[in-house]
Every structure is written in C-alpha cells, then in structure tokens.
Amino acid sequence: MPACPCPGNLAHILLLNSRLRRTWGVKFFYPRQHTVTREVWCGGVGLHTGADVTIRLKPAPPDFGIRFQRTDLTGKPVITAHYRQVVDTFQATTIGIAGAVVGTVEHLMAAFYGCGVDNVLVEVDGPEIPILDGSAAPYTGLIRKAGVREQDAVRRCLIVDRPMVVKEDGAYIRVTPSDHFRIDCAIDFPHPLVGKQRYSWSFCENSFKREIAKARTFGFLKDVRKLQTMGRAQGGSLANAIVLDECGLLNREGFRYADECVRHKLLDFMGDLALIGMPVVGAFHVHRAGHSLHSRFLKQLMTRPGTCSLAQPSCIPTGVFPASRLPAFAGQISSVAKPI
Numbered sequence: 001m002p003a004c005p006c007p008g009n010l011a012h013i014l015l016l017n018s019r020l021r022r023t024w025g026v027k028f029f030y031p032r033q034h035t036v037t038r039e040v041w042c043g044g045v046g047l048h049t050g051a052d053v054t055i056r057l058k059p060a061p062p063d064f065g066i067r068f069q070r071t072d073l074t075g076k077p078v079i080t081a082h083y084r085q086v087v088d089t090f091q092a093t094t095i096g097i098a099g100a101v102v103g104t105v106e107h108l109m110a111a112f113y114g115c116g117v118d119n120v121l122v123e124v125d126g127p128e129i130p131i132l133d134g135s136a137a138p139y140t141g142l143i144r145k146a147g148v149r150e151q152d153a154v155r156r157c158l159i160v161d162r163p164m165v166v167k168e169d170g171a172y173i174r175v176t177p178s179d180h181f182r183i184d185c186a187i188d189f190p191h192p193l194v195g196k197q198r199y200s201w202s203f204c205e206n207s208f209k210r211e212i213a214k215a216r217t218f219g220f221l222k223d224v225r226k227l228q229t230m231g232r233a234q235g236g237s238l239a240n241a242i243v244l245d246e247c248g249l250l251n252r253e254g255f256r257y258a259d260e261c262v263r264h265k266l267l268d269f270m271g272d273l274a275l276i277g278m279p280v281v282g283a284f285h286v287h288r289a290g291h292s293l294h295s296r297f298l299k300q301l302m303t304r305p306g307t308c309s310l311a312q313p314s315c316i317p318t319g320v321f322p323a324s325r326l327p328a329f330a331g332q333i334s335s336v337a338k339p340i
C-alpha cells in the first residue's frame with residue numbers, strides 16, 4: 001500500500017505503528033519522504049518588488065528539505081527554507097543568507113506542505129517568489145504537473161507535547177497536543193465584508209486543495225496606497241489580490257469563498273509553519289496573527305524545552321498494516337517520540 005502523503009495522518013499512523021508493534025507485534029508501515037518527479041517551472045511578478053521572476057522546481061534527494069537558490073546572483077547562493085533563515089516579516093515572509101534573500105515564500109511553502117512534498121530545490125532568478133493569482137492554487141497545480149514520488153527514506157514529524165502560547169497586541173497563537181494537524185484561525189477587521197471570521201480545519205491533502213489553497217491574499221485600498229509609497233506592493237493588482245475599499249470589493253469576480261480572507265490567513269500560517277522543515281502534529285489556534293507573530297511563535301516552539309519532540313522510527317518497515325483498522329485506535333496514543 002503506498003504511503004498517503006497527508007502529513008497529519010502520517011504522523012498519527014507513525015505513532016499508532018509504534019504502539020501496535022510494541023503491544024501486539026502486528027505488521028506496520030512508515031510514511032516516506034517525497035519529492036517532485038520532474039522539473040517544472042512557472043513565471044510571474046513579485047507582489048512587493050514588482051520583479052519578473054521565474055522559478056523552477058527540481059527533484060531533490062531525501063533529507064534535502066526545501067531550498068531556494070538565487071540563480072541570478074554571483075555564486076548562486078542557496079537559502080534553506082527554515083525559520084532560522086527568516087530575515088523579514090513585513091507583509092510577507094522573506095528568508096535570506098549573507099545578503100541574498102527570497103521574499104514571499106509562504107504560499108509556495110504552504111503548497112509543498114499541503115501536497116506532502118518534503119524535498120525540492122527551488123531555483124529562482126529574482127528576489128521574490130511570483131505571486132501568480134495571490135493564492136497557493138497555481139503552485140499545487142504546478143506540483144501536480146511535476147508529479148510527486150515517494151523516496152527511500154522515512155519522513156520525520158514533529159509532535160507537540162505541551163501547550164504553548166505566544167501573544168502580541170491582542171493577537172495570539174496557541175498550540176496544544178493533538179493526534180492530528182489542526183488549525184483554528186480567526187481574524188477581525190473592521191470592514192463590512194470581512195469583520196470577524198473563523199475557520200477550523202483538520203489537515204487532509206484533498207481538502208487543502210479544495211478549501212485552503214485557492215484563498216487569495218487580500219488588502220485594503222488605503223493600505224495598498226501607503227505600501228506603494230513605501231516601495232512595496234509594486235506588483236500588486238486585482239489579478240493577484242483581493243482589494244477592499246471603504247465598504248466594498250474592487251474585484252469584479254467577488255470572493256472565491258464567503259470567508260476567503262480567514263482561509264488565506266490560515267494558508268499563510270501553514271506556509272510559515274512549513275519553515276520548521278517537517279510536518280507538525282498539534283492543534284494550532286491562530287488569532288489575528290501575522291507573519292511577525294508566526295516567526296516569533298516558531299522560534300519559541302522550537303527552543304522552549306519540552307514543548308515538542310521528534311517522531312522518527314528507529315527500524316525499517318516490515319510490512320503493511322491495514323489502514324481501515326487504524327481509526328479504532330485513534331486517541332489511545334500518548335507520545336512515543338524522542339526528545340529533540
């Protein structure tokens with residue numbers, strides 16, 4: 001049976017496997033890492049820089065992770081997609097090393113997470129990932145076009161062991177242990193078409209593509225004008241963002257979902273969470289947060305002792321456990337993970 005590329009389910013199955021093997025000695029399987037099958041590319045404008053950029057997704061070996069390579073710079077520097085490489089969180093997440101940066105990585109990172117892709121080299125010939133239509137859907141389409149293949153290496157997962165909360169100016173992110181990857185996201189904007197929105201979601205690859213990936217980035221006209229005078233949002237247009245004026249929506253096509261704004265915020269969080277470098281099993285409550293708080297949260301999550309642990313099997317799979325029997329054991333598993 002092929003390993004399902006759904007990170008939340010896989011981590012759960014990983015834990016179940018361990019308990020099943022120890023308790024009953026039954027056969028089991030482990031989730032494997034995945035990469036893209038072949039090279040694909042796409043091009044477009046960067047939302048903030050306005051630069052025309054082309055990206056190429058290339059297959060990468062196990063344990064490579066997601067890395068960005070600036071092919072337009074001398075020495076072609078490589079930047080690992082990792083929370084420690086975050087250098088700017090104003091309006092988007094920018095990663096960098098030694099002066100070389102790649103901006104607005106979050107939608108592409110969310111697509112990798114949502115499609116179960118662990119290892120890819122992303123070549124980029126400019127300072128920012130193209131915004132395309134403002135959502136992650138074009139990237140999930142690109143990944144589908146490339147194909148995703150299983151690799152001969154076990155996928156690692158991060159297990160949340162203890163609750164933790166990070167707060168900032170009325171916003172907060174809280175995480176609690178869970179047997180699945182869940183996000184509960186809330187926003188509150190004083191606008192008649194937005195207001196208070198809340199979206200609760202439990203990870204599944206298919207529902208990611210259907211419910212989350214298509215949600216576009218959004219902004220308010222007065223903020224867009226301010227940003228443009230600051231030299232930001234240079235590539236912004238109604239083709240790649242939802243723009244709201246004082247009481248309405250400028251995009252003729254309307255919203256893709258009635259609550260598209262909160263779904264996009266959930267997408268942003270997921271893209272930033274992907275900078276941990278592996279799937280996470282825990283329940284996240286994201287309230288009015290943005291990229292800056294996401295980044296602070298990740299640093300604390302990964303450094304506060306006892307909050308998380310790494311689940312990685314110590315032996316090679318010997319067979320297959322019927323997935324249909326797995327739900328019967330849901331909720332019985334405490335952590336079998338090793339401390340980081």
Ligand SMILES: [Zn+2]
Binds near residue numbers: 106107217264268
């Ligand atoms: Zn976004």
